[in-house]
Amino acid sequence: MDSILKNLWYGSYAPFDSCGAHDPETIHLVHLMNRNKDALCALCSPQQLELFEKYAECANDYLIRQMELAFCKGFSLSYGLWAEAYSHIT
Numbered sequence: 001m002d003s004i005l006k007n008l009w010y011g012s013y014a015p016f017d018s019c020g021a022h023d024p025e026t027i028h029l030v031h032l033m034n035r036n037k038d039a040l041c042a043l044c045s046p047q048q049l050e051l052f053e054k055y056a057e058c059a060n061d062y063l064i065r066q067m068e069l070a071f072c073k074g075f076s077l078s079y080g081l082w083a084e085a086y087s088h089i090t
Helices: 002-009 024-043 046-089
Strands: none
Touching: 024 046
């Protein structure tokens, strides 16, 4: 278990990197996001573009934070399930 935790901590295992990477719906959504971003950026003035980039950066930071919290909650839940199951065995 120690090895798995270290690998997760140091980024050797990054399950979120491959989640949906080859899923057709995810690919379609990424395509739509990029197309809409390009269309929006083409309409923006330099000041609006700067503001949009700041917003996009904050939104990305928010999503990363939510992924981190979801991972921690999922890990805690799985450990709790394991501990409960183990306590019934012994």
